[in-house]
Amino acid sequence: MAEPLRIALAGLGTVGAGVIRLIETNRDLLAARAGRELKVVAVSARDRAKDRGVDLSPYTWEDDMAALAARDDVDVVVELVGGADGPALALAHAALDNGKALVTANKAMIAHHGIALAESAEEQDVALKFEAAVGGGIPVVKGLREGTSANALERIYGILNGTCNYILSKMEDTGADFAEVLSEAQRLGYAEADPTFDIEGVDAAHKLAILAAIGFGARLDFAAVRTTGITQVKAADIAQADALGFVIRLIAMTDVEESDSGEPLLLQRVRPCLVSKGHPLASVDGPTNAVVAEGNFSGRLLFQGAGAGDGPTASAVVADLIDIARDEVGAPFSIPVAQLAAMQPTEPGHRIESTYLRFTVNDRPGVLAEITAAMRDAGVSIESLIQQGRAVDGGDVLVAMVTHEGPERCVREALDLLDGSESLTAPPLVLPILRD
Amino acid sequence: MAEPLRIALAGLGTVGAGVIRLIETNRDLLAARAGRELKVVAVSARDRAKDRGVDLSPYTWEDDMAALAARDDVDVVVELVGGADGPALALAHAALDNGKALVTANKAMIAHHGIALAESAEEQDVALKFEAAVGGGIPVVKGLREGTSANALERIYGILNGTCNYILSKMEDTGADFAEVLSEAQRLGYAEADPTFDIEGVDAAHKLAILAAIGFGARLDFAAVRTTGITQVKAADIAQADALGFVIRLIAMTDVEESDSGEPLLLQRVRPCLVSKGHPLASVDGPTNAVVAEGNFSGRLLFQGAGAGDGPTASAVVADLIDIARDEVGAPFSIPVAQLAAMQPTEPGHRIESTYLRFTVNDRPGVLAEITAAMRDAGVSIESLIQQGRAVDGGDVLVAMVTHEGPERCVREALDLLDGSESLTAPPLVLPILRD
Numbered sequence: 001m002a003e004p005l006r007i008a009l010a011g012l013g014t015v016g017a018g019v020i021r022l023i024e025t026n027r028d029l030l031a032a033r034a035g036r037e038l039k040v041v042a043v044s045a046r047d048r049a050k051d052r053g054v055d056l057s058p059y060t061w062e063d064d065m066a067a068l069a070a071r072d073d074v075d076v077v078v079e080l081v082g083g084a085d086g087p088a089l090a091l092a093h094a095a096l097d098n099g100k101a102l103v104t105a106n107k108a109m110i111a112h113h114g115i116a117l118a119e120s121a122e123e124q125d126v127a128l129k130f131e132a133a134v135g136g137g138i139p140v141v142k143g144l145r146e147g148t149s150a151n152a153l154e155r156i157y158g159i160l161n162g163t164c165n166y167i168l169s170k171m172e173d174t175g176a177d178f179a180e181v182l183s184e185a186q187r188l189g190y191a192e193a194d195p196t197f198d199i200e201g202v203d204a205a206h207k208l209a210i211l212a213a214i215g216f217g218a219r220l221d222f223a224a225v226r227t228t229g230i231t232q233v234k235a236a237d238i239a240q241a242d243a244l245g246f247v248i249r250l251i252a253m254t255d256v257e258e259s260d261s262g263e264p265l266l267l268q269r270v271r272p273c274l275v276s277k278g279h280p281l282a283s284v285d286g287p288t289n290a291v292v293a294e295g296n297f298s299g300r301l302l303f304q305g306a307g308a309g310d311g312p313t314a315s316a317v318v319a320d321l322i323d324i325a326r327d328e329v330g331a332p333f334s335i336p337v338a339q340l341a342a343m344q345p346t347e348p349g350h351r352i353e354s355t356y357l358r359f360t361v362n363d364r365p366g367v368l369a370e371i372t373a374a375m376r377d378a379g380v381s382i383e384s385l386i387q388q389g390r391a392v393d394g395g396d397v398l399v400a401m402v403t404h405e406g407p408e409r410c411v412r413e414a415l416d417l418l419d420g421s422e423s424l425t426a427p428p429l430v431l432p433i434l435r436d
Numbered sequence: 437m438a439e440p441l442r443i444a445l446a447g448l449g450t451v452g453a454g455v456i457r458l459i460e461t462n463r464d465l466l467a468a469r470a471g472r473e474l475k476v477v478a479v480s481a482r483d484r485a486k487d488r489g490v491d492l493s494p495y496t497w498e499d500d501m502a503a504l505a506a507r508d509d510v511d512v513v514v515e516l517v518g519g520a521d522g523p524a525l526a527l528a529h530a531a532l533d534n535g536k537a538l539v540t541a542n543k544a545m546i547a548h549h550g551i552a553l554a555e556s557a558e559e560q561d562v563a564l565k566f567e568a569a570v571g572g573g574i575p576v577v578k579g580l581r582e583g584t585s586a587n588a589l590e591r592i593y594g595i596l597n598g599t600c601n602y603i604l605s606k607m608e609d610t611g612a613d614f615a616e617v618l619s620e621a622q623r624l625g626y627a628e629a630d631p632t633f634d635i636e637g638v639d640a641a642h643k644l645a646i647l648a649a650i651g652f653g654a655r656l657d658f659a660a661v662r663t664t665g666i667t668q669v670k671a672a673d674i675a676q677a678d679a680l681g682f683v684i685r686l687i688a689m690t691d692v693e694e695s696d697s698g699e700p701l702l703l704q705r706v707r708p709c710l711v712s713k714g715h716p717l718a719s720v721d722g723p724t725n726a727v728v729a730e731g732n733f734s735g736r737l738l739f740q741g742a743g744a745g746d747g748p749t750a751s752a753v754v755a756d757l758i759d760i761a762r763d764e765v766g767a768p769f770s771i772p773v774a775q776l777a778a779m780q781p782t783e784p785g786h787r788i789e790s791t792y793l794r795f796t797v798n799d800r801p802g803v804l805a806e807i808t809a810a811m812r813d814a815g816v817s818i819e820s821l822i823q824q825g826r827a828v829d830g831g832d833v834l835v836a837m838v839t840h841e842g843p844e845r846c847v848r849e850a851l852d853l854l855d856g857s858e859s860l861t862a863p864p865l866v867l868p869i870l871r872d
Contacts, residue, residue: 022733026588032653032771033585137734139583146582146764147575149469150754152462217468280740283719290738297458298573298751302726304716304738315734318586328582328764335468 004037005325008068009059010091011080012045015105015132017052018310019078019317024054030318034325038318041073069094076101076127076324078317084108096120096128101329103320105132105313111206111222114213115340118332127329129320134207135160135289137312138305139319144214144293145334151295153215157253157434160207160270162287162307163198164230164250166190168238168272169285172247177235190287200229201250201270208252208268213333215293216256217340218266220333224345226269232429233272237358240386240400241431246274246356247282251434257346265346271432274356278436280304349409354383354433357411359399360426367423371399378414380406396425402433440473441761444504445495446527447516448481451541451568453488454746455514455753460490466754470761474754477509505530512537512563512760514753520544532556532564537765539756541568541749547642547658550649551776554768563765565756570643571596571725573748574741575755580650580729581770587731589651593689593870596643596706598723598743599634600666600686602626604674604708605721608683613671626723636665637686637706644688644704649769651729652692653776654702656769660781662705668865669708672824673794676836677867680820682710682792683718687870693782701782707868710792714872716740785845790819790869793847795835795854796862803859807835814850816842832861838869 007023009016023030023038031037043056044065062068068077069091077095079102081088088109095102097120104110110117110130121128131141135158144156159165163185170181182199185191197203205225213220230250241248251273256264275282280302284290289307294300306312323329333340361367368387375382381404388398403411415428443459445452459466459474467473479492480501498504504513505527513531515538517524524545531538533556540546546553546566557564567577571594580592595601599621606617618635621627633639641661649656666686677684687709692700711718716738720726725743730736742748759765769776797803804823811818817840824834839847851864 018733022586025732026586029588029653030586032775035766137731138737139579142578142582143575146578146759147755148751149758150458150462150466150751152465217465280719283716295573295751296461297454297747297754299742299745299748301574302738302740304740306735309735311733312735315584315586315731318733319583322585323582326764326766328762328766330471330762330764339468 002036004039005034005321006039006041006073006075007078007321008042008071008074008076009040009078009080010044010065010068011082012043012052013080014310015313015317016045016080017054018314019080020054022314022318030322034322036325038321038325042068042071044068065091066094069098069100074100076103076321079104079106082106084112089113092117093120096124096126099124099126101127101324103129103317103324105130105317107133107203107206107210111209111220114210114220114332115337118337121332122337127324128332129323129329130210131320132313132316134210135291135303136162136305136307136309137315138289138291138303138307139316140211140291140303141214143303144211148293148295148298148301149334151298154294154296155253155255156211156215156291156293157251158291159249159281159284159289160204160252160291160307161198161201161250162289163191163195164204165284165289166287167199168230168233168248168250171235171238172242175235175239178231178233199231201227204250204252204270208254208270211291212254212266212268213340216254216266217335218256219340219342221266221343221345224266224268228271230272236388236398237429237431240358241274241356244402245277246433247277248272248431249275249281249284251275251281256343264341264343266343267346267348274431274433276435279434349407349412351408352405353408354405355403355411356431356433357401357403358429359424360396361399361423362425363395363397368399370421370423371418374414374417377417379410380414438472440475441470441757442475442477442509442511443514443757444478444507444510444512445476445514445516446480446501446504447518448479448488449516450746451749451753452481452516453490454750455516456490458750458754466758470758472761474757474761478504478507480504501527502530505534505536510536512539512757515540515542518542520548525549528553529556532560532562535560535562537563537760539565539753539760541566541753543569543639543642543646547645547656550646550656550768551773554773557768558773563760564768565759565765566646567756568749568752570646571727571739572598572741572743572745573751574725574727574739574743575752576647576727576739577650579739580647584729584731584734584737585770587734590730590732591689591691592647592651592727592729593687594727595685595717595720595725596640596688596727596743597634597637597686598725599627599631600640601720601725602723603635604666604669604684604686607671607674608678611671611675614667614669635667637663640686640688640706644690644706647727648690648702648704649776652690652702653771654692655776655778657702657779657781660702660704664707666708672834673865673867676794676822677710677792680838681713682869683713684708684867685711685717685720687711687717692779700777700779702779703782703784710867710869712871715870785843785848787844788841789844790841791839791847792867792869793837793839794865795860796832797835797859798861799831799833804835806857806859807854810850810853813853815846816850
């Protein structure tokens with residue numbers, strides 16, 4: 001058997017401890033599959049004294065994690081520190097600059113700095129791998145890089161944030177409102193104390209930008225992701241969607257269209273959608289993640305599994321280590337960085353879709369006439385409209401409608417016409433509809 | 437860019453033509469992802485004159501497909517001829533013996549001869565790849581070999597035959613009986629003129645044996661797969677299952693248990709099951725395939741997509757070609773053949789499961805007493821029992837029951853007690869229950 005693959009591990013939170021536990025538990029199996037031993041040599045984290053439930057005594061401890069990147073007895077650095085910049089990024093660059101492979105679960109860092117890191121990795125001819133950055137334990141980076149590699153992809157979309165999916169499917173099951181379910185999710189560990197990155201869609205946007213780069217050969221452009229979170233979704237919206245045959249899910253979606261002059265334009269967006277109950281994503285409940293890739297020959301492929309957690313994330317990290325041990329690595333984003341196309345973002349106003357709209361209005365005569373007139377004037381055709389009988393939030397009532405398919409910008413124009421109206425007591429909610 | 441990967445293609449049915457079409461259509465994309473051109477050099481099939489909807493003039497035609505394996509200008513032979521033995525196997529061995537890589541979609545050949553072929557491939561240090569042999573366009577071979585590589589798998593199971601799944605889900609939708617739906621499937625091209633291999637579960641068994649080898653490091657043992665097809669499933673069973681909260685699917689399943697002396701015992705079986713409606717496999721309809729892999733760290737992963745068809749199958753074949761062009765190949769069954777463990781098959785009688793049983797009986801007094809006495813005597817506990825009021829098949833009635841969980845062998849013993857009974861007018865149907 002070949003020489004062991006020598007690993008340094010930075011960051012010993014739940015995932016880091018999970019990686020240690022996995023490598024210990026499945027040691028022989030990993031060696032058989034990788035063709036050589038996966039050997040943790042050195043570790044580093046903030047607090048040496050903390051009990052992490054794993055025995056760290058076999059490994060050299062470095063107080064300064066930067067020292068891991070400089071060790072001669074290390075082939076791969078595993079970065080599990082987190083944060084887009086700061087120590088994680090410094091370590092990543094130091095590792096690559098020193099000719100070591102890098103494995104990371106850090107979606108924020110890859111979304112912001114993936115191009116620069118991939119350039120370093122290619123320059124040094126070492127691996128940069130980040131399977132665990134997207135979809136937790138689901139091998140979706142490999143799925144796109146290797147599984148769908150023969151296809152021009154038409155669309156990639158999915159459920160990429162387990163916290164939002166837990167909250168939305170819990171709201172669905174219990175009828176409780178957002179704030180209440182969020183508190184419960186925090187209590188159960190499904191949501192962070194500061195949940196902003198999750199519930200505002202930023203975490204899903206990080207992952208989407210990574211998938212877009214791999215799937216479409218697009219130069220990573222996180223800043224161009226259009227992101228809407230789930231904080232505006234009410235229990236009443238979920239009930240309304242249910243009655244119409246839909247569930248609500250936070251959907252991240254990316255595709256490419258051609259401009260009039262033939263240039264590729266990249267669409268990347270994260271937003272809550274009504275998903276038809278017959279769609280495979282509608283039955284994705286709780287913290288589960290799922291990604292759909294539609295190829296021009298493969299048709300629709302679905303990858304589903306646990307989107308987070310120490311075990312699944314460790315599974316993805318160690319799968320990357322096995323790839324490196326097998327010397328099966330290749331370009332981090334499937335094609336060399338220099339060939340990734342810098343794509344302008346598209347203005348999707350011409351896209352045709354059907355939309356769910358919810359207005360919070362005063363319960364007084366003329367409100368419906370005002371709303372429907374704005375729809376008519378903007379060219380939006382209404383398929384169904386429901387005014388809820390019972391008042392909520394002190395006298396306000398909800399008006400929900402579903403539009404026929406039409407250009408996105410028409411709905412936007414209708415809302416502009418209603419902007420400033422005294423009939424509306426809160427900003428309207430607009431959710432696109434994803435059918436099977 | 438490196439030298440082109442030079443390809444010879446044997447067999448130009450719908451899949452072969454699909455591979456040509458894919459390579460033509462996605463040419464630039466494939467070159468970017470593979471790092472070199474995928475170049476078809478020579479082709480061979482039975483009938484040169486046949487119109488296949490693709491232009492074959494750029495490629496050298498060989499009347500004798502064996503000649504493909506001997507050409508100096510070929511790096512990889514793609515075998516799409518079909519059949520476990522005969523010309524396909526001869527070509528496969530000739531290609532490997534001549535030091536050429538082999539890509540095949542031939543599940544029967546791999547299930548029967550995969551070990552010998554992998555030995556040749558390893559001896560010659562060339563690639564043997566067969567992503568298209570299992571699950572059509574779903575990258576499940578790569579999913580197990582690379583995606584779940586860090587895990588000890590607890591179980592692999594799924595829907596591996598699109599014909600059976602089409603028939604069962606169509607019976608579900610229409611209430612029609614097996615024979616009627618089979619004829620329709622044949623008319624629509626979802627079932628072969630001779631559907632035996634599909635409806636008797638043999639095709640699914642081929643695929644399962646391949647997955648078991650990759651997932652569990654077991655020496656391929658197709659002969660040990662316990663296989664039951666779907667021909668005995670009646671519309672009444674599907675209606676009954678529906679009322680109980682289940683659908684019926686042909687499920688292929690494999691796992692490993694330890695014998696009393698600590699030896700690994702391999703379970704491989706294909707059989708129709710009642711699948712709880714909340715399970716992800718219950719919503720897999722029509723010719724779609726899906727595979728679940730449960731890892732000790734990843735948890736449950738699901739891979740789903742089109743199980744057959746020229747586009748999806750070509751997608752899988754060409755993904756293998758890209759792996760070869762990238763020089764990312766490794767052992768065909770994830771670990772070297774010599775390390776695959778020859779596992780004895782398990783006798784699963786001690787396994788605990790809940791079972792659906794359907795009896796076709798004479799409509800006369802004492803029948804229920806006879807059946808329930810047999811259950812009692814064999815130690816089978818009945819959870820629910822339904823005797824259908826209306827007679828079918830000339831005076832016979834159906835009695836359906838669901839058992840509490842218990843050892844499999846008890847149900848078998850109960851049926852042995854009833855063997856030869858004049859009350860039963862047809863062999864009973866036994867379907868295990870797969871819960872979420």
